[in-house]
Amino acid sequence: xxxxxxxxxxxxxxxxxxxxxxxxxxxxxxxxxxxxxxxxxxxxxxxxxxxxxxxxxxxxxxxxxxxxxxxxxxxxxxxxxxxxxxxxxxxxxxxxxxxxxxxxxxxxxxxxxxxxxxxxxxxxxxxxxxxxxxxxxxxxxxxxxxxxxxxxxxxxxxxxxxxxxxxxxxxxxxxxxxxxxxxxxxxxxxxxxxxxxxxxxxxxxxxxxxxxxxxxxxxxxxxxxxxxxxxxxxxxxxxxxxxxxxxxxxxxxxxxxxxxxxxxxxxxxxxxxxxxxxxxxxxxxxxxxxxxxxxxxxxxxxxxxxxxxxxxxxxxxxxxxxxxx
Amino acid sequence: xxxxxxxxxxxxxxxxxxxxxxxxxxxxxxxxxxxxxxxxxxxxxxxxxxxxxxxxxxxxxxxxxxxxxxxxxxxxxxxxxxxxxxxxxxxxxxxxxxxxxxxxxxxxxxxxxxxxxxxxxxxxxxxxxxxxxxxxxxxxxxxxxxxxxxxxxxxxxxxxxxxxxxxxxxxxxxxxxxxxxxxxxxxxxxxxxxxxxxxxxxxxxxxxxxxxxxxxxxxxxxxxxxxxxxxxxxxxxxxxxxxxxxxxxxxxxxxxxxxxxxxxxxxxxxxxxxxxxxxxxxxxxxxxxxxxxxxxxxxxxxxxxxxxxxxxxxxxxxxxxxxxxxxxxxxxxxxxxxxxxxxxxxxxxxxxxxxxxxxxxxxxxxxxxxxxxxxxxxxxxxxxxxxxxxxxxxxxxxxxxxxxxxxxxxxxxxxxxxxxxxxxxxxxxxxxxxxxxxxxxxxxxxxx
Numbered sequence: 149x150x151x152x153x154x155x156x157x158x159x160x161x162x163x164x165x166x167x168x169x170x171x172x173x174x175x176x177x178x179x180x181x182x183x184x185x186x187x188x189x190x191x192x193x194x195x196x197x198x199x200x201x202x203x204x205x206x207x208x209x210x211x212x213x214x215x216x217x218x219x220x221x222x223x224x225x226x227x228x229x230x231x232x233x234x235x236x237x238x239x240x241x242x243x244x245x246x247x248x249x250x251x252x253x254x255x256x257x258x259x260x261x262x263x264x265x266x267x268x269x270x271x272x273x274x275x276x277x278x279x280x281x282x283x284x285x286x287x288x289x290x291x292x293x294x295x296x297x298x299x300x301x302x303x304x305x306x307x308x309x310x311x312x313x314x315x316x317x318x319x320x321x322x323x324x325x326x327x328x329x330x331x332x333x334x335x336x337x338x339x340x341x342x343x344x345x346x347x348x349x350x351x352x353x354x355x356x357x358x359x360x361x362x363x364x365x366x367x368x369x370x371x372x373x374x375x376x377x378x379x380x381x382x383x384x385x386x387x388x389x390x391x392x393x394x395x396x397x398x399x400x401x402x403x404x405x406x407x408x409x410x411x412x413x414x415x416x417x418x419x420x421x422x423x424x425x426x427x428x429x430x431x432x433x434x435x436x437x438x439x440x441x442x443x444x445x446x447x448x449x450x451x452x453x454x455x456x457x458x459x460x461x462x463x464x465x466x467x468x469x470x471x472x473x
Numbered sequence: 474x475x476x477x478x479x480x481x482x483x484x485x486x487x488x489x490x491x492x493x494x495x496x497x498x499x500x501x502x503x504x505x506x507x508x509x510x511x512x513x514x515x516x517x518x519x520x521x522x523x524x525x526x527x528x529x530x531x532x533x534x535x536x537x538x539x540x541x542x543x544x545x546x547x548x549x550x551x552x553x554x555x556x557x558x559x560x561x562x563x564x565x566x567x568x569x570x571x572x573x574x575x576x577x578x579x580x581x582x583x584x585x586x587x588x589x590x591x592x593x594x595x596x597x598x599x600x601x602x603x604x605x606x607x608x609x610x611x612x613x614x615x616x617x618x619x620x621x622x623x624x625x626x627x628x629x630x631x632x633x634x635x636x637x638x639x640x641x642x643x644x645x646x647x648x649x650x651x652x653x654x655x656x657x658x659x660x661x662x663x664x665x666x667x668x669x670x671x672x673x674x675x676x677x678x679x680x681x682x683x684x685x686x687x688x689x690x691x692x693x694x695x696x697x698x699x700x701x702x703x704x705x706x707x708x709x710x711x712x713x714x715x716x717x718x719x720x721x722x723x724x725x726x727x728x729x730x731x732x733x734x735x736x737x738x739x740x741x742x743x744x745x746x747x748x749x750x751x752x753x754x755x756x757x758x759x760x761x762x763x764x765x766x767x768x769x770x771x772x773x774x775x776x777x778x779x780x781x782x783x784x785x786x787x788x789x790x791x792x793x794x795x796x797x798x799x800x801x802x803x804x805x806x807x808x809x810x811x812x813x814x815x816x817x818x819x820x821x822x823x824x825x826x827x828x829x830x831x832x833x834x835x836x837x838x839x840x841x842x843x844x845x846x847x848x849x850x851x852x853x854x855x856x857x858x859x860x861x862x863x864x865x866x867x868x869x870x871x872x873x874x875x876x877x878x879x880x881x882x883x884x885x886x887x888x889x890x891x892x893x894x895x896x897x898x899x900x901x902x903x904x905x906x907x908x909x910x911x912x913x914x915x916x917x918x919x920x921x
Contacts, residue, residue, distance in 0.1 A: 298882055300860070304664075354569075
């Protein structure tokens with residue numbers, strides 16, 4: 149442990165250094181800590197080879213990375229869009245620029261297009277479309293409240309990243325693949341499933357073979373309507389008509405999802421009895437204490453269960469929330 | 474073994490790669506060569522895994538206890554497959570059951586000179602995917618903090634909200650659809666240039682100039698490795714209008730004084746050439762000289778700023794109202810502002826007297842300047858350098874993984890989904906390649 153009361157040598161190292169620097173220049177030979185007058189760390193006597201090599205790098209190759217490129221775009225150690233030279237499998241993907249975000253917000257909020265339609269038109273993932281709109285709403289809210297945006301930061305960051313913009317009213321190159329299927333764990337096993345050679349074994353059958361309740365890939369993809377549209381096109385429907393069908397199907401599916409959500413919320417509300425006192429709002433729900441699962445120890449049931457220890461009152465158990473509604 | 478908080482984050486000897494934008498870290502990433510684990514047989518499998526996990530754990534959440542990470546680890550690696558709607562419309566899947574039950578045989582080109590290897594789905598690069606769910610690491614990935622540790626600090630200090638509620642736990646695991654917001658001031662502080670040293674408090678800024686001249690080189694030399702020559706010499710060129718007045722080190726008034734003296738001299742020389750000048754012009758010049766004297770003495774005082782003095786000088790020159798060509802040269806304030814240019818600036822066009830004199834381009838430029846100043850003002854109260862500029866070496870680290878959607882204007886981001894692997898790429902930003910990740914993944918499977 150360093151002495152509490154600094155010794156003469158350690159306490160005065162910084163000030164002595166400042167004074168002696170005029171006599172014997174010791175540029176880049178001392179630790180940064182010796183700038184502070186209260187530091188008890190003795191200053192480094194000599195520069196190491198490693199440090200010298202670092203300095204050299206900083207003046208030569210490293211100088212390219214100090215500032216972002218004046219023309220914009222990425223500035224990584226490798227010349228491509230690969231931030232880590234040793235990992236070619238991670239690449240920096242393009243992000244939507246301000247104009248593209250504004251366009252998406254405009255389409256969804258002003259023109260009332262469905263998320264799926266916007267996603268299919270621009271080639272942006274549905275979840276990303278929703279997120280862009282949500283974030284843009286926050287931004288508009290800030291502007292209306294007169295809260296200051298971090299514009300210089302935004303400009304600087306978007307200037308450093310590969311960006312993507314869209315031109316309204318024309319066919320654009322997609323940002324990312326939009327119809328990506330999540331690889332379900334049940335489908336990752338190898339299966340030996342004898343069937344008749346004459347049988348047309350479709351994706352539907354394959355899903356059933358993996359699990360009785362599994363839906364086929366056609367239903368699990370984010371854009372099942374797109375597959376239907378392509379089928380319509382294959383059957384000779386005109387592109388305009390197929391597009392109209394797709395848009396109405398997207399609207400339908402979005403409406404159904406919204407209705408489902410509303411229904412769920414309503415059911416929740418009906419099952420809850422609220423009693424508002426001055427200080428608290430009590431919410432009561434009917435719970436059947438008999439519903440405890442097969443062995444009486446189901447994890448999500450109410451109340452104390454025999455053989456199931458409650459750790460929530462134990463010392464040292466951190467109760468970090470698992471979700472924020 | 475020192476505690477995590479006491480360990481040094483960046484070292485040059487036996488370097489470790491970190492989640493940080495430090496220049497030392499950039500240098501370490503740059504010089505890191507492929508560790509080539511498992512290429513020779515002088516290491517046992519256990520040793521290979523041990524070394525690989527050590528390399529990767531130093532990067533992925535080094536501030537997280539090993540025990541915590543082991544509980545977080547999941548052997549389930551997420552991936553997606555791109556389904557082409559056109560293909561799905563054309564085929565119902567039965568084509569995959571053709572032949573002997575796994576699709577029609579692909580005709581092999583046995584005689585081809587070179588066969589490209591199949592592109593793999595790098596599942597193993599997803600070994601540290603559960604880490605990316607952590608709030609602090611997501612904040613770092615969204616470019617809101619300069620290191621994962623700083624992001625953690627922000628969370629602990631209540632600067633981060635998740636879905637509109639303050640979330641003080643850095644270990645909170647984001648769920649798909651969660652929006653997190655970071656206090657913009659904290660973001661600007663984390664990602665901006667630091668304040669110049671010695672300029673942070675007003676006492677030092679108003680010190681007598683000779684005092685400061687002595688302290689400056691000493692400080693620069695004492696800084697050593699941290700602020701090397703490149704940083705010290707890198708005084709940003711700034712518009713004098715936007716210069717941060719109290720924050721900046723005492724301004725160098727020498728050029729301003731020289732400019733005033735030069736103008737005075739020129740005015741005197743014009744007065745001496747009696748014939749060319751009209752009486753009213755002479756009167757103007759004399760009043761100019763009268764005013765220039767106190768201005769010169771004021772410029773010598775420690776509290777003076779070049780901006781104030783120059784603006785006054787400009788107004789004085791405007792009042793002078795000389796149509797004479799030789800006097801015009803003297804009246805060019807731009808020439809006065811930059812003594813090095815003063816000789817060449819004689820040929821410049823007359824400075825506009827008011828806003829109405831500006832042409833369209835100049836007006837546009839003026840508007841742009843005013844806008845820039847408005848959105849990025851000089852504010853000495855801020856804990857970072859103002860006007861805001863991105864910190865050094867930021868661009869080499871700037872990438873946003875696809876599982877996040879970020880709006881930089883409001884310093885908010887949405888965690889869209891968990892990171893996934895696709896054919897040819899994995900979304901987890903990790904500094905090492907497939908083999909190292911595979912060995913680390915195997916370490917955490919706990920079958921060693």
